Amino acid sequence: MSAELFTLPVAVPAASNYAVPVRWFHADSKEANSNGAVILLMPALGIPARYYDPLASALQAAGTSVLIMEQRGHGDSALRPSRSVDFGYREALDEDIPTLLDWLQSRQPGQPIVLMGHSLGGHYASMTAGRSPERIAGVILSACGTACFEAFEGKVRNQLRVLIMMIPMLTRAFGYYPGDKVGFGGREARRLMQDWLQLARHNRYAAIGLDEDLEAGIRRFNKPLLMLRMADDDFAPKAAMDAMRARYSSAQVSERVLDAATLGDRADHLRWVRTPQAVASEVRDWLNGNDWQ
Numbered sequence: 001m002s003a004e005l006f007t008l009p010v011a012v013p014a015a016s017n018y019a020v021p022v023r024w025f026h027a028d029s030k031e032a033n034s035n036g037a038v039i040l041l042m043p044a045l046g047i048p049a050r051y052y053d054p055l056a057s058a059l060q061a062a063g064t065s066v067l068i069m070e071q072r073g074h075g076d077s078a079l080r081p082s083r084s085v086d087f088g089y090r091e092a093l094d095e096d097i098p099t100l101l102d103w104l105q106s107r108q109p110g111q112p113i114v115l116m117g118h119s120l121g122g123h124y125a126s127m128t129a130g131r132s133p134e135r136i137a138g139v140i141l142s143a144c145g146t147a148c149f150e151a152f153e154g155k156v157r158n159q160l161r162v163l164i165m166m167i168p169m170l171t172r173a174f175g176y177y178p179g180d181k182v183g184f185g186g187r188e189a190r191r192l193m194q195d196w197l198q199l200a201r202h203n204r205y206a207a208i209g210l211d212e213d214l215e216a217g218i219r220r221f222n223k224p225l226l227m228l229r230m231a232d233d234d235f236a237p238k239a240a241m242d243a244m245r246a247r248y249s250s251a252q253v254s255e256r257v258l259d260a261a262t263l264g265d266r267a268d269h270l271r272w273v274r275t276p277q278a279v280a281s282e283v284r285d286w287l288n289g290n291d292w293q
Helices: 049-061 089-107 120-131 154-174 190-202 216-220 238-247 277-288
Strands: 004-009 019-025 038-042 065-069 113-118 138-142 224-230 252-258
Touching: 019 049, 019 089, 038 049, 038 089, 038 120, 049 065, 049 277, 065 089, 089 113, 089 120, 113 120, 120 138, 120 216, 120 238, 138 277, 154 190, 224 238, 224 277, 252 277
Parallel strands: 038 065, 038 113, 113 138, 138 224, 224 252
Antiparallel strands: 004 019, 019 065
């Protein structure tokens, strides 16, 4: 099995002819899981879509089709953040993700769509589920906790506090955030990092250009939610993931903790994607254990 690679033009009049690169792993209908759910997978900050090929392949082999979204500014995206190229949460939430949902609904009509997000991708999944619950059957958050510094301890807490101070200075100096040089994230758009800072400082979602409460819909979301925590993940520890769970006060929550022995590799923020069999198994069992009708 392999991926089908292509781009989808953003179907929003205000968009500037941007096309969203995607990676499509279509499961053979003879092998499809009993519920027929399809997954829209969204990467972490600074991580290209191709990094998730092993995970998508494992899910595909288990009978679940997966569409991986390339985030703006990374991988096969035609954009690169600069002083003149800027974007943030609004473009992802208003343009890119709705375009992919439209495509999935036309390509796989009648199939329930489950959002799966890693770290930042999980925040996009949460905000999308809150804004468009009628389009989303369920949510999977993998290694996704709040970025608020108060949910962390020790070295990571101190690192986050330093980042919170540095990001505004760096984006003013460079015109973008040089995360690839700092060691947190990649080369990121300054508005994206301004949006991220609202979560890091206040544990609250906000997006420049969106005048709405992005938390309210998440509280009302009453569908299945699977939370996967990696046992040794310093960037999504238990307290940070508990803060994410608290957002979903109406959801049907299932939680799993995966350790190094289960994963066959380090149970940290990134390595689980490269040895994805345990995660794919948890996702398959959760999908098959829910009634998506």
